Amino acid sequence: MALLFRNRSLLAKRSLPSKILSRDTGYIVLIPEIGEDLPKKGSLLQSNGLPEFSNISVEKCMAAIGVQALEFEKGIKEIEKRLEQHPDPDVFIHIFQPLDILGAPLDVTWGLSKTLYLGNNTSMPTNNYLAIHEHAKRVRASKFNSKIIYDLSKRDLGDKKRTNEETRMVKKFVLEGKLNGLELDENRKYQLRENRKNLLEEIGKFKIKIETATKQFKHVINDFSIVRDFPEDLLKNMAVNSEKPNEGPWEIKLLSHIYPRFMEHCPDRNLRFNAWLASVTVGAIHRSKDLATSVHVEQIRFLRREQANILGYETYADVSMETKMAASTSNIKSLFRNLLQVAKLTQDDELNNLYKFAKERGFDGSQMELWDIPYWSRKQRKALTKYKDEEIREYFPLETVLNGLFRVCEKLFDIQIAFRQGISVWHKDVKYYDIFEKNSREPTSGFYLDLFANKNHEKPALHMDKNWMVAIQNRSKIASTMPLAALIFNYRPIGLNQPILLSFKDVETLFNKFGHALQHLLTRTTYADVAGVSNVEWDVVETSGHVFSYLLNNRSILRTVSGHYETGAVMPDDLADSMFESRKLTAGLDLCRDMYLSALDIELYTTKEYWLDVVKRLWPEFRSFPLDKLDSHPCSFSQIFSEDWAASYYSHLWSRVIAADIYSAFYEVRNDEEQIRTIGKRFRDTYLALGGSYSPNEVFRMFRGRDPSHKALLRLLGIKKDGQVLVK
Template sequence: MSALICWKKILSLKSLTKLSRKEASGYYVLVPEIGDDLPEKYPLLKEETMLPEFNEITIEKCIAAIAKQTLDFEKGIKQIDKELEGLKNVNVFTDIFNKIEALEGPLKLTWGISKTLYYGHETLIPNSCYASINKRAQASLVNKYLSKNIFNALKQAERDTRNLTNLQRQMLKKYILECELAGTGLNENLQKALSNYLRLIDLKKEKYNSNVQFATYTFKHKINDPSVMQEFPVDFLKTVAIDPLEYEVGPWVITLHPKILETFLAYCPNSLLRWNVWQANNLRCSAFGDQNVQNHKLIYDILNNKNLLAQSLGFKNYIEMSMPTKMVGNIKNLKNFLDSSLAAAFPHQEREIAELQDFACKEGFKGKLEQWDIPYWMRKQKLALYNYNEETLTKYFPLTRVIINTFRLIRELFNVEIIERQKVQGWNNNVHFFDVFDPEISMSKPVGSFYLDPLIPDDEDALYRNMNSVLLINNRSDICGLKPLSSLILTLKYPNSPEDNIYMSFDDVRQFIANMGILLQQLLTKVEHIDLAGLSFVEWDAVNVTKHVMENWAYDPQFLKRITYNPETNGPLDDATIQKIIDSRYHMPGYHLCQELYLSSLDIELYSNDLKSWENIVNQMWQKHFVVPHFKKDSYVCSWTKLFIEQNGSSYYCDLWSKMIAADVYSAFEECRDDPKMEQMTYKRFKDTYFSLGGSVSAQEVFRRFRGRDPNYDVFYKSMKLK
């Protein structure tokens, strides 16, 4: 559905403790004329290394490069379209795909560099500048799916694919699907209708998002009583204190920023204060608030126009339109997965909430637990059961120890070497550069490379920075002579002294290891075409499989011994503490799964119904999924930006499906733990499928090649201790 969306060496122990600080400054952006003094093909790369010259890259250069390259791309597509007129015996690969890729590679590279600078340090590429770059690149790239001559040539080639390789068939499938979802095969009237629906959807989404942003950042709740804030982490107190130097005495201001909200609900001991902040968040942009920023009617407009858009393309509704880009295949399979998962999770939720209620009452809570009480008492119960405290655990995970042993794990499991290359420019002096080698191919030439930026800039706060982002700078493209290049951006804070170690929280560790899965899938790809390499054309509900597979090692006891260090014993964490970390993973799994199932089912029902009352659907879905009482004024969907803005709708379930597939994949490793030879073969098979094939093979086929069968939901439930 990307066309539719567009429409609209080994690591030195000391190197990571040498810190550099740099003051940020503001910018006035003077946009240069298009093409001013820009090299022809890769304007942001150093010719000798074919890597970005970050110390030479400016906002102006990024904007100018995107402006020129998008125009070049659009002109190139028009030229290809013209050349196809009257041309017989079209070779869609030499005449179309290869030419498009030669145009696309440089543009995507500049876009990827700009994205990395934006996420790595927003003061280098401010939000408004990146937004324009992002929008321009997306709008330009969709043109390859809007040419009728290209589409007709592809449909002609589809009639006889006997002489095509599997990869070539997949490329053909991708392009035809994207063209069809962009409406290229429609008649003029339907194309006009499609364009109108897209225009209306964009307008309504823009208004919806604007309302949410206004409501989010206008709410402020001031707390003057220090007793309320005694349980909170120090970093949080410093963030919300009016004067960070007076963070222990306050006052403090609570906002509805997601990370502020989440932490406040988990640590605030006062139920009334929790309710006030929770309901302010839930009622944002609802019919119960400011009339100028209400979204309850916009929901109908967005959903109905999306369904009309889908119908103009020949689908029953929007969720049916999304199925060709999903591994699950169809709505029936999806609902079967969700219902089966609910049947496994709901009885556990009932027991978990009853036990949580008993725990809270024993701790002095009076009354029945409500939604705004769950996060606080869940954290307290987790602490009581497992002595699990993120702040306490942080001092046991030194950054360098975690990184070195993660790279060691990857070498042992998959025969992949990650080696730091010195003297490579980054966007700041704390950025490190690594080459990735596959010894089966070469130990002199890397198959790919990545940047690692572990620390947030001095002028940013971890609570407001995107968490542990993996960003593709450029995908593999043999036609363009480009090897895959990515960046991994963490959110660790500078230590108090440059001589101090940098530490990670366990959640940081978990996310880092998980994101290595995504990184390796991008860099180890054996697919040579930009449109199928890495994660390109991987089904939406399968893109996080490698991420969730790798995440399991964060809970492996032997690996935890490797990456932890207890300064009091000069050794790793003791077995008892490690086991508590592992056990804490299974705290209230039924409730957590029901939360995800509720949101997934709600997403589907909103799109698959003739929507007359979203309020009724919300109530029905809540009663089906929870034992906790439903808030009568529940208006969460009025500010549900993940569904209405960030995603394309009917896709909330995707990460849950990826977790299910990943659990089944990881169980293959567990099954052969006592057979070293079989274990080695299994890891190699994983490398040769999930890390190598990209989108050149369907996600269903990739799973079958690895597992030898179709997915088994029960493996997922067992992995969560639900069966």
Template structure:
């Protein structure tokens, strides 16, 4: 019997299965010669009683239904589409002023986006990295965790590791001497040992879950490809690597700070797929706080902090063409759901959807769904929207800190401890998280602030913490077209 992409056999003989069919060319090319079923995922869903693969996928998601996801997508699109149009008009004017003739095409955008970004937010990226030596960035990150969550992160130089570059850390809580978790940090590139991916060369590896039965603490490894210290200089991080460090460390915190007693549901285990990135995005919001940037930056020679004008530019540059970027994400999310819901030919789906999200027409040579690898070769089939959903919840959680005076460390710590207790300490699934909401989180965490500024007045009335269409009625867009130094939609927290 065949279910999905897996042949299931009741025999234990290796020659008779079960076998997993991957998308490596030498495997799937021969598989296709013998496979007569064109709808494997739909077949799998219907065997389990669901109308489509997308409906089956929603059973393990916070969203709960395809309709809820469409509601979120459509609500955001109303605001993002007009912003995208204005951004592209300004980009085309910018290109024309520099000798570009004709209308922009979609493949022109990356080039002119980079040029416009460097013109508006001019700073030298090589000089910028001199302000982010790795030891200073780690010190500032650990201090942030201490201020927010009451954690102390201590290096343990006597612990054996797999390489001299690797450092082991204990995590202590509330001034106690007994560690509650530990992690390895393997920061530097080693070309002969590590995979390098330009845009995502960092990984959080969960090595051990917490379990009360075996009395074991959670353990993780953070592996990166940061530049090696050379010529007496420390490792100097480009800002994209600083961002990567904060994201992966946020993911590690979700695994390490759990107090759930059972390994099967502790940390990131058993967390809905559209919530698993919440902690990662939550930490990146703190990175863009001026106080955080001041704490993690220090020129490796002079010791001076990052200049205020550069801090301001780093906070603004994430807004550049944010409406365009958001429309792209919304389109891919909608395309993924349609491909896993309807029987339409993929080209007909693209022709129907693309005009709703893009300001560019579909080119005759464009077959981009064929290269939409995450939904075919990864775990994002009927789940690509999860990236946006997690950002919504993370932005909303961070907005709680915007409700208080940033100079009041006591209030900031109280909200940080509450976030720790609700989303890290006891979290094993979103149902538990929802049931424990109350107080400041009952009024703030249930509203939405995603890519756009959203009021806190609309609360969800269902039993799920889900960003539905009615929740973005308070969206406002700050557009400063007359300000040459800040030509962008204030999309808040989408990056």
């Protein structure tokens, strides 16, 4: 593979600028106010097909979404009227093609609003974005609430003359209509509406209590000896005065950018225990009766089960499986059994080794507890692998990584990524890139790249993620639109004119988001509703991103994206070995934790058991720790109660399993340049091109020629059976 990714200079027209500059810096009803400068039908695009970000304001976005919402709703009524007058309409000519054209402007404004919200929160405040988001989401879904469109789609379902993409389109409208209750009589439709209203209210109560309880915990540290070895950025985040991070005092908070890293670096076991206990008792009744969420958890479960029953399903998990590759909870449990056979034994070995390591270094506990794992794992990783994050960073200057990523993509997928000057952007540091097919003069897609964090907090501090891919515009041959995306990151400059050095985790994130973006940008479908990640089953929507992250395991690709910031030397093999080995030391522990949370989610939405009984039953199956009697972690499991992952949390793990098997195809031919090109072309022609126009099972078989296996993930994680790596 070394020949394929040998170094070369970048073409001038697409290379980065010679220097990367740092940056200095309930529901709301919308009443559209149509300004005189707003283009026809509220479009925010220029004549070149790109948005004029420098001239887009909150007011224009709100006015545009108002105009487009009215146009969309009016268009749906006109389609319905024509259908009533047509005796035997072709659903594509009379429904889907007009809908593609009708929805394009609204989708763009929605995407632009999200881009501004994530890229510059001062120009698109949270409340304004949420108002636009809710309005657009509600209006866009109205096409799936039309009874006549649903009935005609259902009638067309058996037409064998349809292409695969057309069949998937029809199936999408039928399934969405069914899940929206279009098959129900008026009485059950009323029950469904009331159920969903009650569910939203219950979720709102749960969310407020969790947010309040999370913010409520705060513990002050005054002793510098406890924090003296903390990383500088962690000290800054914890310091009461962030301008003087070494002077203290410092506060422990249950925030995503503080709590996990505090647990890794805090040498005081009692402090770790207190912080851990606070994190697993958010929402617990023994912590605060006023902020207890147990009743809400059970009510949310009940309402979702009732919703499933109204729609004709036995459990809410059954409803969830309608939009998943897994198709059934039994298939998910089968995956868990296969992984657990090896992962649980590996977890036990890892704990024994970690305990021995800690005892030799003064640990006085009788056993490893959950609050000990992060701290001692970091110490073990540093001692056994000689892993030093500071040294690793020296080989990953941002400009080198990004140019290397572009070269990898150009080689694998026969494309050219070209920087274009003079494009309107939302911040001076944002760059725009065209993607060209090989030997083509016209771009087929484009993306904005916003790399830097800033001093003025212009990007929202969302708790789950700090890096995003936003699909601004979908590909549609019908509406003549090309894919546009925004990639938004939060890399922090060291100082003026100094290179930004990335951790390996940062590099993986960059690859992951770019892989996800390419699935949107390189799609070849006809209709927007199945383009890119649209209509891709939830449990595999993250797959392409994970494949790109796994590509970094290939030494030739790693060499392509690395180069010492002073000498340009590629990362030495022994340092790369240390980096990879350090990530495998707790692979069994991490995998068992992910499986436990996934299994907990599925069981909570399958059974009627009280949540604590479900925990007590599942915990010993996956975890090698005693269950603390105060541990109430399901009471703050926001992802499955107030976010979008109910009966879907397993999707994160499922997509990693699929991605690992896809990557194994590259791994198997790693020393053959032509074979690698062939695999790259096949990956592009399937995963990056087909979007949601084929079922994920069919797409995988097109790529691999067989059904997926869990073994590739175990090999990647270094999880062993009887002392041997499971898969070579």
